[in-house]
Amino acid sequence: MASSDTALAAGQRARGLAPFLRSQMRNIAPFLTLIFLSGFFALASPSFATLDNLGNILTQVSVTGIIAVGLTFVILCAEIDLSIASIANVTGIAVAYFTLQESYVNIPNIPLPGAAAILLAILLCALLGLVNALGLTVIGIPSFIMTLAMMQIAAGISALLVRGQIAYKVPGVITTLGSGSIGGIPWIVIVAAIMLLGGHLVLTYTRFGRYVYMVGGNREAAEYSGLNVKLILGAVMVISAVCSGIGGMLGVAHFGSAQQNEFDTYLLDSIAAVVVGGTSLFGGRGGIGNTIVGLFVLGVLNNGLDHVNIDSFLKILIRGLILLAALVINVYAQRLREKAVE
Amino acid sequence: MREDRSPILELQGITKSFGGVEALRGVDFALSPGEIHGLVGENGAGKSTLMKIIAGVHTEFSGRFLIDGQETHFRSARDAHSAGIAMVHQELSVAPDLTVAENVFLGNQPTNRLGLVQWRRMAREAGEQLARFGIDVDPMSRLGDLPIGLQQLIEIARVLFSGARIVILDEPTSALSPPEVERLFATLRRLREEGTAIVFISHFIEDILRVSDTVTVFRNGRKVAETASAATSKGALIEAMIGRGGEALEHSYSDDLMLPQPSDSSVVLKVNQLSLARSLKDISFEARAGEVLGIYGFMGCGQQELSRILFGKLKPDGGTLAVEGKPKTFASTAAARRAGVALVPESRRAMLFHQEPVYKNISISILDRISALLLKPAQERDIAKRQVEQLQIRPPVVGLDLGMLSGGNQQKVALAKWLTYPPKLLVLCEPTRGMDVGAKNDVINIVRDLRAKGLAIIVLSTEPETVLSLADRILVLKRGALVREFTNEPVSKDRLLEAA
Structure with missing residues (x-):
């Protein structure tokens, strides 16, 4: 029945280009931002637009990218996860805690074989995600508050495990994935790319992915359609925690150490990547594609500011302003789309 | 009773239309002090529209509007309020998280010279007011913790004791238990003695007949009858509401x-x-x-x-x-x-998901029947096309966002x-x-x-x-x-x- 689809296309054309662009504002604006920023830094600094530097940017956004995969699921459901950075941190610390450290590291840890250490670390982050899920769905604590508590709980576990010390060793495979490279391409970039691709496939081509969008689009309608909304919300909280955990383990290997508060900046960066990319804070709109654009915007911004001569303290303010601008666009894009549909 | 007093409110030839559809056609309506005036009619007969005109919610209409014999035109609900007109809407409009006393004094809490709320005075006065109504609750308890009927009574009490000269009650008894209805009626009768004019809208015709002095019947935007309550019966009122004869275009279901x-x-x-x-x-x-x-x-x-x-x-x-x-x-x-x-x-x-295409709206409830893990969009579209054809949903384009469809077609999608x-x-x-x-x-x-x-x-x-x-x-x-x-x-x- 190609005819009805042609009719649809014709209908959209008849309604004109402007409404179509308005309804696509959420996807267009981040792209324009990215092009603008790249162009600006390329002109401002000769060292910015090089292949080497592209590799730097990719490596720099990899850990954020891995964490942002799970967060995209959460935000698509119109929830939030503030515990991602803390869970990343505690998982990274846990995998080091279960690995034999050098004799000068003064942590009373439990060395285990590498596979066991990784398995325990993954179980830990999944368990913390499950606690988030139960708090949100069974008890009914808003995710904002529930994950705020979890942020503190995970930080507490981290503190108890390392007791102010620094651990260095993680299992070999984690070391390779976090800091090694193959054919000149860092493994961590490959892992991030695979996870982003996996997230995209799940969201676009699976039944679960559809449910995530529908729950985010209209939670009440999802419930009246007979979906198990609580199960879906619980699942995205666990997915978010596990993605954070993986990001945390590789991050620890990437940085070469596991310590308290190591991931603090990743909370804001991950949320910023998802939202700057255009995924709606009200749920139901956006996706991994948006998150990837968001990651690049953030990566280009962070990296580019290092290439131009600018007060390093001012950089923090600039990042804040860019995030604010993205939020404004996000909210407006939602309104424009609602107007286009109604 | 009303002959010997001049009306407090008088409406003459009120006509009001919404987008070309006439909701009220040349309605006359008068209200005297110390009168309880019952209003009956089917959904959409025009009762609520008329009351919203009186309460200053609808400000665009034609016809004469007199208060105390003076021609008046309200520009807002606030104008109506300052003219002494208050309305209790059918849906509760209380603040469940505030105390009973705060709800009673919502918007005009007693304050001292510094502008601070006088809590003790507020609680005492709220308690006294509610006691007059036969409600015995702690004024400092949270309103939302009380049963719905009691909440409704408190809201009604707030309006009744706000000093309004004209009080409009829209369907006040639907959530009340029989003893609560009794309490409400006792209070209405007392307010009638004090000279308040009350309009009482209800589907419960027995309630109307028991408490009101006069009943007005609306049908299709027209006033079709106005009689003394004592001189009519439930059957007669129902007959007037539904109407006999060929006035209605649709099947009227008035026959057995x-x-x-x-x-x-x-x-x-x-x-x-x-x-x-x-x-x-x-x-x-x-x-x-x-x-x-x-x-x-x-x-x-x-x-x-x-x-x-x-x-x-x-x-x-x-x-x-x-x-x-x-x-x-x-x-x-x-x-x-x-x-x-x-x-x-x-x-x-x-x-329904207004920002999603029709086919996703149709398939959402059956996705687990057609796909275990991976979606099958082609099959989803086929299923949707069959439903769209069978239910004659217009336009027959399953990729269109649901929000673009008309209400009736959306309803069909909900069924589909x-x-x-x-x-x-x-x-x-x-x-x-x-x-x-x-x-x-x-x-x-x-x-x-x-x-x-x-x-x-x-x-x-x-x-x-x-x-x-x-x-x-x-x-x-x-x-x-x-x-x-x-x-x-x-x-x-x-x-x-x-x-x-």
Whole structure:
């Protein structure tokens, strides 16, 4: 029945280009931002637009990218996860805690074989995600508050495990994935790319992915359609925690150490990547594609500011302003789309 | 009584239209101090529109509007308020998280010279006011913790004691228990002695006849009768409301309709002694395969709650459900769906995704039947196309965002969600509300087709026409209890209204 689809296309054309662009504002604006920023830094600094530097940017956004995969699921459901950075941190610390450290590291840890250490670390982050899920769905604590508590709980576990010390060793495979490279391409970039691709496939081509969008689009309608909304919300909280955990383990290997508060900046960066990319804070709109654009915007911004001569303290303010601008666009894009549909 | 006093409010030749449709046509209305004036009419007859004009909500209309003999034109509800007119709307508008006293004084809390709230004085005065109304509650308790009926009484009390000279009560008794109704009526009578003019809108004609001095009947935007309450009867008022003769374009259902023999097919749903707080009391009934069971009642009679319990959205306080003989306690709507129950709620917004294409709206409830893990968009579209064709949804483009469709077509999509793999029991709330005649007939035909396929169907509606046009058997729900069953006997609109 190609005819009805042609009719649809014709209908959209008849309604004109402007409404179509308005309804696509959420996807267009981040792209324009990215092009603008790249162009600006390329002109401002000769060292910015090089292949080497592209590799730097990719490596720099990899850990954020891995964490942002799970967060995209959460935000698509119109929830939030503030515990991602803390869970990343505690998982990274846990995998080091279960690995034999050098004799000068003064942590009373439990060395285990590498596979066991990784398995325990993954179980830990999944368990913390499950606690988030139960708090949100069974008890009914808003995710904002529930994950705020979890942020503190995970930080507490981290503190108890390392007791102010620094651990260095993680299992070999984690070391390779976090800091090694193959054919000149860092493994961590490959892992991030695979996870982003996996997230995209799940969201676009699976039944679960559809449910995530529908729950985010209209939670009440999802419930009246007979979906198990609580199960879906619980699942995205666990997915978010596990993605954070993986990001945390590789991050620890990437940085070469596991310590308290190591991931603090990743909370804001991950949320910023998802939202700057255009995924709606009200749920139901956006996706991994948006998150990837968001990651690049953030990566280009962070990296580019290092290439131009600018007060390093001012950089923090600039990042804040860019995030604010993205939020404004996000909210407006939602309104424009609602107007286009109604 | 009213002849010897000049009217406090007088409306002459009021006409009001919404987008070319006349909601009121040349209505005259007068209200005297110390009068309780009852207003009856079907949904959409114009009662509420008239009251909203009086309360300053609608400011655009033609006709003369006099207060104390002075021609007046309100520009806002605030103007009406300062002229001493207050209205209690049917939906509760209280702040459940504030205390009883704060609710009573909402917007004008007593303050001292520094602008600080005088809590003790506020609590004392609120307590005194409520005591005059026969309500004995701690003024400092949280309003939301009180039963709904009591909340409603407190809201009414707030308005009654606000010093207004004209008080409009829209459907005030629907959520009240009989003793609470008594309390309300005693207070209304006392206020009448003090010279307040009261307008009382209700579907409960007995209530109107008991408390009001005068009754006005509306039909199709016209005032069709005004009589002293003592000189009329429930039957006469119902007749005036519905009208006899060929005025209505649609089938008026004013004549008797013969319901068929009770069906002896298998019982799909058995409800036993269901109860829910103040909303439902000991509800027991059965729904059978190939039968349309109509449940009629006024707004707030417990229909909504009942439908939500059947679909696992609300948990009952007591009672049991059994689907095809198997006892069920639905933990979620997903569990109800798996057990073969489907619900189309009265609000389309509540079950449709306006920003998603039509085919995703149709497939959402059956995705697990057509795909285990991966989506099959082509199959989804095919299924949607078949439904769109069968239900004649316009435009027939399954890729279009749902929000682009008209209301009636959206309603059909809401039905289509459940039809690819038909459920055992289909619960429809207000299936034809707000539809034009053509769309209504379409829905009626769809429901009849489904009945022929052997589904058990429950239709819940506050519109007698909807129930009469669809049902094989009719239950009447009144204030949370089943009060009458119509089966194998003649039924008509007046008989239904009489029972409710």
